[in-house]
Amino acid sequence: MNDSDETKFDEKLSRLAATLPTQVSPDRDLWPAIEQAINTRTNTIWNTPWAQAAAVVLLVAGSSGITYVAVRDDGPVSPVVIDTANVFETVSGDFGRRYTLGNEYLDAHSELQNKLDEKLQFLSPEAREAVTKNLQTIRAAIKDINQALAAEPDNMLLQELLLSAYHGEISLMRKVDGIANSAMRRNDI
Amino acid sequence: MDAILATGTQGMTRERMLVTQQISSEAALVERAQRADSAAFEALYRMHIDKVYGLCLRMTGNAAEAEDCAQDAFIQAWNKLDKFRGDSAFGTWMHRVAVNTVLGRMRKSKREHDRIQAVSDVMNAPDSIGDSSSIQDLEEAINNLPRGARHVFVLHAVYGYSHDETGGMLGIAAGTSKAQLHRAKRLLVQLLDKDE
Numbered sequence: 175m176n177d178s179d180e181t182k183f184d185e186k187l188s189r190l191a192a193t194l195p196t197q198v199s200p201d202r203d204l205w206p207a208i209e210q211a212i213n214t215r216t217n218t219i220w221n222t223p224w225a226q227a228a229a230v231v232l233l234v235a236g237s238s239g240i241t242y243v244a245v246r247d248d249g250p251v252s253p254v255v256i257d258t259a260n261v262f263e264t265v266s267g268d269f270g271r272r273y274t275l276g277n278e279y280l281d282a283h284s285e286l287q288n289k290l291d292e293k294l295q296f297l298s299p300e301a302r303e304a305v306t307k308n309l310q311t312i313r314a315a316i317k318d319i320n321q322a323l324a325a326e327p328d329n330m331l332l333q334e335l336l337l338s339a340y341h342g343e344i345s346l347m348r349k350v351d352g353i354a355n356s357a358m359r360r361n362d363i
Numbered sequence: 364m365d366a367i368l369a370t371g372t373q374g375m376t377r378e379r380m381l382v383t384q385q386i387s388s389e390a391a392l393v394e395r396a397q398r399a400d401s402a403a404f405e406a407l408y409r410m411h412i413d414k415v416y417g418l419c420l421r422m423t424g425n426a427a428e429a430e431d432c433a434q435d436a437f438i439q440a441w442n443k444l445d446k447f448r449g450d451s452a453f454g455t456w457m458h459r460v461a462v463n464t465v466l467g468r469m470r471k472s473k474r475e476h477d478r479i480q481a482v483s484d485v486m487n488a489p490d491s492i493g494d495s496s497s498i499q500d501l502e503e504a505i506n507n508l509p510r511g512a513r514h515v516f517v518l519h520a521v522y523g524y525s526h527d528e529t530g531g532m533l534g535i536a537a538g539t540s541k542a543q544l545h546r547a548k549r550l551l552v553q554l555l556d557k558d559e
Binding site for chain 1: 408426
């Protein structure tokens with residue numbers, strides 16, 4: 175091919191290429207699949223990295239804070255009568271839309287709740303306040319996660335967060351039970 | 364001020380006004396989509412799917428693969444919407460996302476290797492291109508180009524991107540883009556002549 179032929183070919187090719195349609199409709203509507211994909215990935219407050227980190231920090235810091243405040247030796251502790259019914263709101267047994275909490279868990283939770291109501295009287299005002307605040311925070315989180323799970327029942331992260339929050343709640347209640355027993359023993363001595 | 368606006372509006376052609384309206388409505392849709400409004404994103408999808416699918420089809424040379432690429436490109440775009448600053452038109456940005464999606468998928472595809480082998484078997488170059496070459500022949504020939512040459516040819520010759528822009532999209536130097544275009548043309552001569 176000489177230079178002249180090559181130039182002619184280039185021109186013809188360029189002309190033909192420029193006439194090729196740049197917009198082509200796909201045979202099927204791709205939107206339903208895209209919509210499904212983006213809806214399952216839509217960021218909620220609970221699956222953003224900072225929210226996950228915050229949830230973990232909340233649980234760890236909450237239980238550590240309770241332990242610190244409660245085990246401090248603040249001298250004799252006087253029993254105080256408090257209206258626990260107004261302090262704690264009973265957590266619903268939801269576990270997303272598809273799940274329910276087992277009877278075993280609900281029984282244990284109920285038993286711990288009763289013990290907590292009793293044992294709170296033996297804690298110092300500071301410890302009581304800390305326990306109350308942290309339990310309220312965890313229970314508010316449980317409520318929020320349950321609501322989010324109702325919208326996204328298949329979201330594994332939400333399920334894990336919810337499970338973790340339930341564990342955190344039980345762990346905190348058990349801790350308070352143990353600490354109150356310990357405080358009573360110290361007082362007895 | 365109103366008089367200036369009125370004069371400006373009168374001076375503006377109907378086509379320009381429509382384009383301006385489209386750009387401003389597109390910007391509003393992008394803004395809403397960035398706030399996770401999927402209905403706004405669907406509207407953007409409807410506006411751009413044909414361009415994105417067309418690009419994917421030309422780059423992959425396969426309708427089913429192009430559908431998957433276009434679908435992935437819009438999902439990628441949704442996930443990266445917060446990175447879209449409006450420096451370029453949404454359609455241009457979407458093209459870039461689509462090109463990246465195609466390249467990403469092709470890196471994983473073994474079929475592409477087979478395609479390159481098939482094209483490298485074409486040995487003898489003819490002296491000229493026949494007059495009977497039609498658009499259909501060209502489409503088929505482009506589909507048979509090896510990946511690098513095809514991508515450059517599609518972006519530069521079909522979609523009109525400069526070598527700098529083509530190189531930027533494909534992650535290659537502008538000089539490489541020129542070389543690939545030259546290679547694409549040489550191969551197209553061979554492929555088109557073989558078809559005759």
